[in-house]
Amino acid sequence: MTAARGRGRPRDPETDSAILRAALELFIERGVEGTSIEQIAKRAGVGKLTVYRRWSTKEDLIAQAVEQTVSADMVPTPGEVRDLAPQDIVERALKTAAETTASPAFRALVARMMGAAVSHPRLMAVYWKHHVLPRRELAAAMLRRAQQEGTVAADADLDVLIDMMAGAVTWRVLQPDPPDAAAMLGYLKSVYRQVGLYRDAD
Amino acid sequence: MTAARGRGRPRDPETDSAILRAALELFIERGVEGTSIEQIAKRAGVGKLTVYRRWSTKEDLIAQAVEQTVSADMVPTPGEVRDLAPQDIVERALKTAAETTASPAFRALVARMMGAAVSHPRLMAVYWKHHVLPRRELAAAMLRRAQQEGTVAADADLDVLIDMMAGAVTWRVLQPDPPDAAAMLGYLKSVYRQVGLYRDAD
Numbered sequence: 001m002t003a004a005r006g007r008g009r010p011r012d013p014e015t016d017s018a019i020l021r022a023a024l025e026l027f028i029e030r031g032v033e034g035t036s037i038e039q040i041a042k043r044a045g046v047g048k049l050t051v052y053r054r055w056s057t058k059e060d061l062i063a064q065a066v067e068q069t070v071s072a073d074m075v076p077t078p079g080e081v082r083d084l085a086p087q088d089i090v091e092r093a094l095k096t097a098a099e100t101t102a103s104p105a106f107r108a109l110v111a112r113m114m115g116a117a118v119s120h121p122r123l124m125a126v127y128w129k130h131h132v133l134p135r136r137e138l139a140a141a142m143l144r145r146a147q148q149e150g151t152v153a154a155d156a157d158l159d160v161l162i163d164m165m166a167g168a169v170t171w172r173v174l175q176p177d178p179p180d181a182a183a184m185l186g187y188l189k190s191v192y193r194q195v196g197l198y199r200d201a202d
Numbered sequence: 203m204t205a206a207r208g209r210g211r212p213r214d215p216e217t218d219s220a221i222l223r224a225a226l227e228l229f230i231e232r233g234v235e236g237t238s239i240e241q242i243a244k245r246a247g248v249g250k251l252t253v254y255r256r257w258s259t260k261e262d263l264i265a266q267a268v269e270q271t272v273s274a275d276m277v278p279t280p281g282e283v284r285d286l287a288p289q290d291i292v293e294r295a296l297k298t299a300a301e302t303t304a305s306p307a308f309r310a311l312v313a314r315m316m317g318a319a320v321s322h323p324r325l326m327a328v329y330w331k332h333h334v335l336p337r338r339e340l341a342a343a344m345l346r347r348a349q350q351e352g353t354v355a356a357d358a359d360l361d362v363l364i365d366m367m368a369g370a371v372t373w374r375v376l377q378p379d380p381p382d383a384a385a386m387l388g389y390l391k392s393v394y395r396q397v398g399l400y401r402d403a404d
Contacts, residue, residue: 031321033235033236111318111321112317116313119310164366168365171373
């Protein structure tokens with residue numbers, strides 16, 4: 001290990017994941033303003049330079065840490081979008097989406113990410129580019145198919161529709177008395193039904 | 203002044219507004235975690251006890267400071283809801299709503315309020331009760347009237363619809379490349395059109 005590290009700084013996956021885990025924990029506990037590369041290095045049990053070798057700013061590091069966490073979400077894969085009806089995609093994703101979005105970890109992350117959006121725009125910019133935007137493109141593809149099938153209005157502004165869906169969920173989980181997974185399941189059905197992406201069983 | 207203050211601590215409106223202004227500035231600059239009653243007192247040029255006499259926690263103080271700032275918003279007065287068609291209310295409010303929500307101050311406030319929602323739930327709870335909830339009730343009354351008039355679906359979940367409208371706007375202003383007032387005007391029309399509260403001019 002020591003010898004290998006000497007040659008051209010190969011990346012150690014375990015070190016990377018310890019750093020990412022520490023970054024995520026500190027971000028949730030203290031927000032972006034209360035978190036420093038130094039604290040992240042200390043909690044991960046590595047030197048500050050080890051972190052800087054991999055990430056040049058704490059915003060990039062935190063953005064990647066958040067990306068790796070938010071894996072189960074409400075957006076389909078490219079294959080699903082190609083092969084399945086939009087309502088079937090939504091139906092299949094609902095249970096996991098409800099569990100994810102009702103979890104305390106999701107609420108805490110949403111609050112911290114939104115809280116950093118104006119004071120630390122680079123964090124949101126990196127997260128937007130690498131995480132949000134690809135998912136929005138898949139959601140838009142699904143909505144276009146629903147437009148062709150007539151369940152979403154042909155003249156609807158899809159970017160606005162996506163904001164309305166994502167915005168409703170993120171705003172709902174930050175309100176007092178946030179829903180548990182069962183209540184969130186009903187909530188998501190309501191949101192998708194309103195947009196034209198959910199049909200009630202006969 | 204000194205004599206008057208000695209008798210039963212009458213409230214001095216100028217002192218109150220200096221404290222509220224200082225609380226708002228510090229909250230926007232540093233977030234709830236970076237703001238203390240001590241710093242607020244110092245910036246307002248008053249003693250710490252003067253602040254504590256009026257507000258028992260920084261969350262209550264910040265919530266009131268935010269409430270006083272967010273005055274022009276997208277929700278009608280009770281009189282307008284009673285007397286006007288929902289589409290006319292929306293039409294009249296659009297320009298001010300676009301200017302307010304596109305302003306840097308609004309973006310900063312939204313980010314800070316959402317950022318504090320999980321770490322400092324009391325702040326959101328106070329703001330929710332005194333500011334958000336009364337406005338949601340007016341919005342719901344407007345939506346019920348639109349349901350009677352047939353532009354909003356009779357079976358729509360109004361709480362979800364309100365979340366979709368408010369959530370879209372708050373999420374949009376936190377995204378990279380936020381809209382200016384002109385772009386926001388078009389955005390708001392899209393949101394209200396989608397819900398059934400905006401009709402394009404013939």
